[in-house]
Amino acid sequence: xxxxxxxKLAIARRKLSSHRIAFGSxxxxxxxxxxxxxxxxxxxxxLREAIGRDELGTIERSxxxxxxxxxxxxQMDYVMKNSYYYKKKFEAAGIRPxxxxxxxxxxxxxxxxxxxxxxEPFTFLCVSQSKVMxxxxxxxxxxxxxxxxxxxxxxxxxxxxxxxxxxxxGMTDKDTxxxxxxxxxxxxxxxxxxxxxxxxxxxSVVESSADVDQQIRTMKENRTTMxxxxxxxxxxxxxxxxxxxxxxxxxMKAIICSAEPLSxxxxxxxxxxxGCPVLAQYGMTxxxxxxxxxxxxxxxxxxxxxxxxxxxxxxxTGRHVGDREPGELIFTSLSMEGSPLIxxxxxxxxCTIEPPCGCGFRTVGKIGKxxxxxxTQTKIGYxxxxxxxxxxxxxxxxxxxxxxxxxxxxxxxxxxxxxxVEHEGDPATVGKKVLDAxxxxxxxxxxxxxxxxxxxxxxxxxxxxxxxxxxxKTIIDKRPNYDIGGGKA
Ligand SMILES: [Zn+2]
Numbered sequence: 001x002x003x004x005x006x007x008k009l010a011i012a013r014r015k016l017s018s019h020r021i022a023f024g025s026x027x028x029x030x031x032x033x034x035x036x037x038x039x040x041x042x043x044x045x046x047l048r049e050a051i052g053r054d055e056l057g058t059i060e061r062s063x064x065x066x067x068x069x070x071x072x073x074x075q076m077d078y079v080m081k082n083s084y085y086y087k088k089k090f091e092a093a094g095i096r097p098x099x100x101x102x103x104x105x106x107x108x109x110x111x112x113x114x115x116x117x118x119x120e121p122f123t124f125l126c127v128s129q130s131k132v133m134x135x136x137x138x139x140x141x142x143x144x145x146x147x148x149x150x151x152x153x154x155x156x157x158x159x160x161x162x163x164x165x166x167x168x169x170g171m172t173d174k175d176t177x178x179x180x181x182x183x184x185x186x187x188x189x190x191x192x193x194x195x196x197x198x199x200x201x202x203x204s205v206v207e208s209s210a211d212v213d214q215q216i217r218t219m220k221e222n223r224t225t226m227x228x229x230x231x232x233x234x235x236x237x238x239x240x241x242x243x244x245x246x247x248x249x250x251x252m253k254a255i256i257c258s259a260e261p262l263s264x265x266x267x268x269x270x271x272x273x274x275g276c277p278v279l280a281q282y283g284m285t286x287x288x289x290x291x292x293x294x295x296x297x298x299x300x301x302x303x304x305x306x307x308x309x310x311x312x313x314x315x316x317t318g319r320h321v322g323d324r325e326p327g328e329l330i331f332t333s334l335s336m337e338g339s340p341l342i343x344x345x346x347x348x349x350x351c352t353i354e355p356p357c358g359c360g361f362r363t364v365g366k367i368g369k370x371x372x373x374x375x376t377q378t379k380i381g382y383x384x385x386x387x388x389x390x391x392x393x394x395x396x397x398x399x400x401x402x403x404x405x406x407x408x409x410x411x412x413x414x415x416x417x418x419x420x421v422e423h424e425g426d427p428a429t430v431g432k433k434v435l436d437a438x439x440x441x442x443x444x445x446x447x448x449x450x451x452x453x454x455x456x457x458x459x460x461x462x463x464x465x466x467x468x469x470x471x472x473k474t475i476i477d478k479r480p481n482y483d484i485g486g487g488k489a
Pocket of ligand 1: 295358359
């Protein structure tokens with residue numbers, strides 16, 4: 001490392017707080033979040049007034065909520081002064097920051113649509129261009145490419161939160177994190193993860209090869225003890241390597257599955273192959289990638305409540321749903337300076353879960369595992385909802401299956417479902433087991449009883465005959481003029 005790099009790193013560390021949390025300390029993420037609340041409590045008479053105490057003492061869940069509402073009002077005020085989009089939007093809605101006193105009041109604030117952000121990114125920008133340190137583009141799973149602007153403070157804060165999250169899952173200065181996002185070009189989670197490890201004094205290695213043997217070589221050379229990467233890729237590495245290498249001998253401490261949903265079928269397979277916890281992580285580029293990570297209770301992902309306010313709403317009515325009730329996640333970035341987003345629609349289906357958690361967190365909330373996206377959910381037959389995770393749970397446990405895609409077509413008034421399955425081993429056995437698993441699903445049984453779908457078909461392709469492609473669509477809908485309302489036109 002050059003002298004100037006060392007100086008930069010030293011300056012960056014001074015601004016951060018995650019490195020003040022010792023390696024191996026319990027609940028690192030919660031402590032990190034509480035430290036932020038303490039700092040704001042000292043700084044802000046408004047927060048002291050909202051909480052109604054002169055001394056903060058022990059932080060309770062209700063204090064966390066007051067802190068979030070306080071930051072929400074501040075952020076609303078900030079975007080109304082600095083972002084053209086929000087000034088117009090909130091003035092038109094006749095809403096002001098002081099109108100938001102309670103959690104229920106949040107519902108008065110209109111949602112921000114991803115399409116608005118994609119269409120006019122610069123109307124969201126709150127700082128001068130010279131203050132923008134990085135511009136991120138989203139990978140655009142739904143074809144909409146969005147641009148986000150981050151200041152230096154934004155980038156440092158993201159890096160800091162990632163470091164705190166890695167400490168929470170047990171990473172220390174003795175570990176090496178292997179960062180595995182092959183062929184992810186549009187955005188770069190690897191860069192942020194790598195930086196987080198550097199500022200926190202932890203070791204990491206970026207291995208972007210899609211080649212499984214290369215990944216294993218890198219693990220051996222670097223004595224990798226933790227892995228983070230694209231869920232489907234980590235699963236693929238596990239399946240293709242488990243018969244040829246003794247995966248348990250690596251002594252992996254944790255595997256973190258990122259950017260795609262983790263089905264329980266995938267999780268079970270990876271736990272039994274590596275012999276370590278397999279955790280889900282969830283984040284959006286719009287929110288700076290990192291917003292939550294699962295704990296060893298496997299009952300939801302802990303949020304960074306200090307920087308994000310997360311609500312769960314009924315997508316049809318826009319109203320809040322209760323604890324653990326399914327709905328769409330809505331995000332507000334409470335600390336961003338570059339292009340903060342207020343009540344941003346994620347289109348991701350999940351739920352929120354109130355603390356405490358079995359792992360010891362008392363004040364930090366969780367989200368449930370993301371079940372899919374509103375826009376990847378589709379309907380067959382009489383309107384039975386189908387989504388990728390439904391088939392993940394059914395098809396992926398079949399021995400030999402690596403991946404699959406489902407093509408939907410229309411034949412007369414019936415839907416035709418063709419599953420293209422990448423597999424290892426005897427095709428006849430795999431094919432029969434996959435078909436049985438699909439035909440056992442309630443959604444398929446019901447659609448077939450009503451004679452609205454043809455018998456599902458399975459097409460088998462041998463492992464390796466397709467190249468690994470991240471974020472590829474699992475369900476390809478080729479039906480013409482499909483009526484989203486369900487049933488046939
Ligand atoms: Zn927990």
